[in-house]
Amino acid sequence: MQNAIELQGLKKRLGNFVLGPIDLIVPKGCIVGYIGENGAGKSTTIKLLLNLMLPDQGEIKLLGKDIQEFTPQMKKDIAYVFDDLYLPEDMTLKNVQNFHRKLYGQAWQDKTFSELITRFNLPDNKTIKHFSRGMRMQLGLALALSHGAKLLLLDEATSGLDPVIRDDVLDLLLEYIQNEDHTVLVSSHILSDLEKVADYIAFIHKGQLLFMEAKDELVEQYGITSLSKEQLAEIDDKAIIGKRPHQFGVEVMLKRSLVPDDLELEKVSIEDIMVYMIKGERK
Structure with a gap:
């Protein structure tokens, strides 16, 4: 084609x-x-x-x-x-x-x-x-x-x-x-x-193309959750896309395939992905 x-x-x-x-x-x-x-x-x-x-x-x-x-x-x-x-x-x-x-x-x-x-x-x-x-x-x-x-x-x-x-x-x-x-x-x-x-x-x-992916597959790859610093320390560093500290710990976007299945993650939007990759506190 x-x-x-x-x-x-x-x-x-x-x-x-x-x-x-x-x-x-x-x-x-x-x-x-x-x-x-x-x-x-x-x-x-x-x-x-x-x-x-x-x-x-x-x-x-x-x-x-x-x-x-x-x-x-x-x-x-x-x-x-x-x-x-x-x-x-x-x-x-x-x-x-x-x-x-x-x-x-x-x-x-x-x-x-x-x-x-x-x-x-x-x-x-x-x-x-x-x-x-x-x-x-x-x-x-x-x-x-x-x-x-x-x-x-x-x-x-x-x-x-x-x-x-x-x-x-x-x-x-x-x-x-x-x-x-x-x-x-x-x-x-x-x-x-x-x-x-x-x-x-x-x-x-x-100036760099980070990815070109199917939208539906893209949003399924990631999830957001809030963790304490102790909980965050137990997460595989490769799973952490971006993080932002808040009053009670850290809000973090994670790659679903690299975290335990029982960790509850909220669905992400395209905006979430862009914000965390650009403005989130980097690993």
């Missing part, structure tokens, strides 16, 4: 920050949540995928093809939504539609765009300048989904949106992925959103 994204030895230096080297394979037909703290390298990765900057080393393949060999037609198979529209502020929806119809030619789908604009209830009598952040993101998503793209990249596109609009966006991503030829990579600080829709979670920290 063809992979949607293949990164091999990808590396990019920006000042004192170094991304990679990263090896990552994203199978076709899934949603991947790309998580990490600010400055971890999420946006840099997506810019590299879009060929907006060149890597210092490594290979990038999208939909089975090296991005340096992409033809204009192949580029239409990739869609993206950033944290803003980056279109002239005096454009109306009609102006935007006409512009993208010329840009994408036969790939452009007027019917899909009109349906999404109606679904989002976007006003056709206002310029983009008067759109709220939520409306701008809805328009960006409508544009991304209206030229038959097979790979959708979203960089913090849901941050700052109210819960109702975010939920609409998540529903649309789930509908999009019903076509097994479609794939989504979405970076977001709102990890609860990724819990709802992601099939896989890829976690980047300080």
